[in-house]
Amino acid sequence: MESNIILIALGAAVVGLVLGLVISKVREKSNASQLTKNAKREANSIISKAKSEGESTKKDKIFQAKERFLELKSEHEQVILSREKKMGDTEKRIRDKESQISSELSKYKKLSTDFESKIKDYDHRLEILNKRKEEVDKAHKGQILQLEVISGLSAEDAKHQLVESLKSEAKNDAMVFLQDTMEEAKLTAEQDAKKIIINTIQRIGTEEAVDNCVSVFNIESDDVKGRIIGREGRNIRAIEAATGVEIIVDDTPEAIILSCFDSVRREVARLSLHKLVTDGRIHPARIEEIVKKTQKQIEQEIIEVGKRTVIDLGIHGLHPELIKTVGRMKYRSSYGQNLLQHSREVAKLCGVMAAELGINPKLAKRAGLLHDIGKVPDAEADMETPHAILGMQWAEKYGENAEVCNAIGAHHDEIEMKSLMSPIVQVCDAISGARPGARRQVLDSYIQRLKDLEEIAFGFSGVQKAYAIQAGRELRVIVESEKVSDEKAGNLSFEISQKIQTDMTYPGQVKVTVIRETRAVNIAK
Template sequence: METTLVIVITAIAGIGIGAVLGRFMLAKVLKGLETEARDKATHILEEAKKDSERIKRDKLIESKEKFLKMKQDFDSETAKRRNQLNVNENKLKQFENRLKQQEAKQKQKEASIAKQQESFKKKDKEMEDRFDELAIQKELTFKAKEEAEQLRLKQVEQLEKVANLKAEEAREQLVEALKDEARTKASMHIKNIMEEAKMTATKEARKTVITTIQRTAAEQAIENCVSVFNLESDELKGKIIGREGRNIRALEASTGVEIIVDDTPEAIIISGFDPVRREIARVSLHRLVADGRIHPARIEEVVAKTKKNIDDEIIEIGERTVIDLGIHGLHPELIKLVGRMRFRSSYGQNLLQHSREVANLASTLASELGLNSKVAKRAGLLHDIGKVWPEEPEVPHAILGMNLAKKYGETPEVCNAIGAHHDEIEMTTLISPIIQACDAISGSRPGARREMMESYIQRLKELEGLAMGFKGVHKCYAIQAGRELRVMVDAEKVPDTDAGQLSFDIANKIETEMQYPGQIKVTVIRETRSVHFAK
């Protein structure tokens, strides 16, 4: 019994202790689960924060990329519109300049017309006064004529009585005598006029040439003062112009030329009177476009290098030319001027090629005549160096070239040939006319100066046909590439006294009816031949 009771009490106590221990264990397990759940929640929160930061960062990067792309697109569109605006502004400025020029010309024309009207009014008044005076003089003259006629009739009657001749017979004898006297006086008068014309011909010719140059300067300037620079695409025009035009202004300031950017597709125009400057600008543009870096500092650097390269190239061309021609001892400055001829043209003919041709022709002619061919070749090469002198000349290029040759130690023969090849000074050596003739040959041969062969031959035929239309001409030849016209006349139909008048009439008709370069010399040849046979 007691044993059973002990067992029950022990069981009850064990149950109580087990319950306490179970509760304690349960609390501990629950606390562990709570801690584990809290850790998991914290981990989940941290992962969520990391994911949110990553998503936020990705979205921020994506938004920045979109913003940068939109900014680039906006800048590109803005640059295009700015370039177009600059082009439009340049066009507007050019149009305004042309409009101002036209307005100025119109005002000048109006002022000139007003002056002419005033002058015409004065002349009209003077003419009216002159007509009144002439009317009065006409009345007086009519009265004096009647009185003179009465006196003449009286004198005729007296002369008929004294000379025992009728008035008609005396008149015929007097007319014949007056004809002979008039012919002689007319021939002498023509000779005097021709001599006076020869004395003033050079002066008048210069005035005519200057007037012609002034009238045609614009067309010639357009033809000889521009170069075209080709581009791969029109997008490069914006780079060349630069922001607010700073690149193109820097290029123009560095090279001394005008850069014209217009609507011409894939091309810009380089304008300037100095061909060396145009070449520097062209080469500099080529290097800048090829490099891709176009800004004012880079432009100045490239232009400076290009100038040095062009100067070296000019010297190299001059040295190679004198070596090819076998000319020795030429001054370095003259060699540099010879090199500059490579970038100069005259009437469309390259000046260096023309000078080389003149040098070779002069050497050949001098050898045939037994003269010094080396001196002739030297003078032929240097005869046009006055055309490439960089400073503005105040004298003709022949005189300028002669002065340069003297300055750099050339012989008097060479200096005289250079100065006299356009008759600016008197020829003192036999080399001078050779250089003049070779210069004419090189410049006037067919095709040398932009003249087609067909038009050249046609012009010579028209020249000969025009002279053949005159009375008494039986042969006519155009020689020296059309610069001289030799006319053979019939000695029986054209006397010596009429030869000068015929030459003048032919030259006058050529001036009025034909277009030709330079001048044409008209020579009339009259020859009398007497032939007999001895049997």
């Protein structure tokens, strides 16, 4: 009984368990179906939303595509219109050309017709001309035969006599021309000879002028002379050997003379002596040391002078060797005129003149500065070559402009001038050299001309004072009022001007001013 109850209980438990399982499965199935329904609803909503968004995107893309199509269509239409316009213009030009060609062709046909008629006319005239030429030749031969019979000479003999007469006449003309040329050469030979000699002296180094060959070294007392000379003259010999300068110690008080044509050597000797005297230690070893240092100092100073010069003139890109040559101009002279100052002045004049003429002023300055570099030769320079040609060769060697090289070589007419720069440099060189007081020869003649002007004025009675002013372009004469009246003053001015015009040779004109002054002076007490 108890076992039956147990079995019943077990059966009920199993049934309950099965029912629980069935119920749980049913619940899970219902939950799963619910989840499936929810998922389907969400999927349907997403799909509907995607469809709506797709439709809107599709509409937008279609709209954009239509807009782009319209734009491309309008652009294509514009291109087609422009092409059609071009084609129309081209067709119009072609039609114009065709009409022009047809008109030209008609003209050409007309000209060809005229030309053919002219050719026929020319052939006809040529035929007539040939016939007439034959007739003239026959007549000429007949006249020659008649002349030979009349003169008793053949044509060859007559030709020979004519040639001989022409030869003698040409010989006489040549002798006259040669005589005139010789007389002109005699008149200018002395002037040209002086120019050539002075130029040669300046370049070769002969001791010509004291101003160019001598420097004076001042000392505080004559006791220093003995220290410079040294024991048995060893110090002075050491200085002369080291510098190449002759040192003259004479009776001149507180001064020693340094003699050498090379200005650089003289400057080295002067500075070396100054350092030695200032230092007080004067012996051969010290002299050699000081001279070497001074030489380096002078070389550096030459470079600095060249650089400063080109900077002041606004010249750029000059070769270092040419800059050094410009610096060396400081220690050279031309007819007593410092070469560097002369070249700077020529450069400035060239710049001004070139600017007035509308030419590159910087290039003109460059040519003016370098025009006399041939006067500063180095050890390897050919002394027989004119300085203008030598300077042109150096400028070409260091890559200067062709116009600058031609201006350097042509400023003394050694070569042909190829640009307007060359006569500008030549004229400015002459202006700088001819300025009163610039060069020794010009200064002497200038002073003499002023004296001659004043002496002419003093040659007339009643003249109290005479002054030549404005570089000899004006003569002011002060007369005594008691001896010369106002009317006579005017006559005196005329007479003096006529006397100057007759007796003197001068450039330009001279203004003569006669001043007559009357003063009445009283003193109140």
